Amino acid sequence: MRILLISDLHYTLPQWDWAVRSAPRFDLVVLAGDSLDIASSVPLEAQVVVTLRYLALLKAAAPVVIASGNHDLTGPDAHGEQSALWLAAARAGGVPTDGDSWLAADARVTVCPWWDGPLGRAAVEAQLAADAARRPTHWLWVYHWPPLGSPTCWTGERHYGDTELGGWIGRHAPDFVLTGHVHEPPFKPTGSWADRIGRTWVFNAGRQIGPVPAHIEIDLAAGRASWHSMLGSEALQLSDAATPARTVF
């Protein structure tokens, strides 16, 4: 299975175009959050319309899953916590999203929402526990924010990570956690696009300008992952015990 991981498109339309064109080369496209951009001059309502159409185009080219990030929140859920309400339309269109699982022959992808309050956090915890009981050969999480302390959340000045994810990784030891949110780590010599925590690989492609998003390709059959950006490309073997030294600097 070949997986394309991209995140933090932040309503960058040329990068969406690239994703649509690239999707046929993959067996799964993972969008790990911040598809929208709250700082854009385009209203979120309009961004949602465009993004849902891109999702439909992606889905026609390859299976796709999408998780929410903090920029994707459009209003309070039934409990008053901020939520990406619009992703219900993605689900209705056949794209697994927040709270869903995508299942292939030997892989399960657990799509975690951006949680924004105690009830949302508890729901993610329950979602992970439920999927832990039915994990196949490969268990992947899509979770927007990398774990605190990981080089995948290193901004160049500080670790800017999720305070809860590390504990959940320790408890469930998934094979992969596919993240985004922190844009700088792969572009800093002391940061990284990959981190091995126990048996778990954490990936964050970062964010770059231009028509091609920074992205990560994972080939489960070949046991290989590679990162591609304007800075260059790097690769690792999934059997590596630790992240290889950076080579693009």
Place this chain on the structure above:
Amino acid sequence: MDEMLALSAHLPKQVFEAGDSVVREGEPGGSIWVLEAGALQVRKAGVVVNHITRPGAIVGEVSALLHCAYGATVVATERSVLHHAVNGPALLDSHPAIARLVAVGLAERLNHVTTYLADLKAQYADVPGLHMVSAVLRELSERQGERARPGSARDPNPDY
């Protein structure tokens, strides 16, 4: 004489010297201006998007109709005279003829935009983001959903 100019002749005049701002992007809206003479430049996010010189042209009508902040900055590029209605919505409510002209102007602009974009879609059919433009416009023009309430309590930093 332009019909809008004739209908707004009763409104007080305001003079703007070159460089003066009529409205500023992001500031609270509500007022409507009608250009009597002069020239205006329209900037959005720092980018010049239009020049207005036609007597009878309207400024501020979108924010007055939507009760939102001004969506662009309008600056006089020469000495300009505009008629000013402090309460734009009240002007539209009390003068159906003015409201109709505002609607006609908006419809004309919408028609120009959609026609141009439909052609763009046809000519750039192999670019997904452009190919969808007319469908997106149609959907947006019919949309009547809830307004989005963005932002995260857990990480309100918009840089990430």
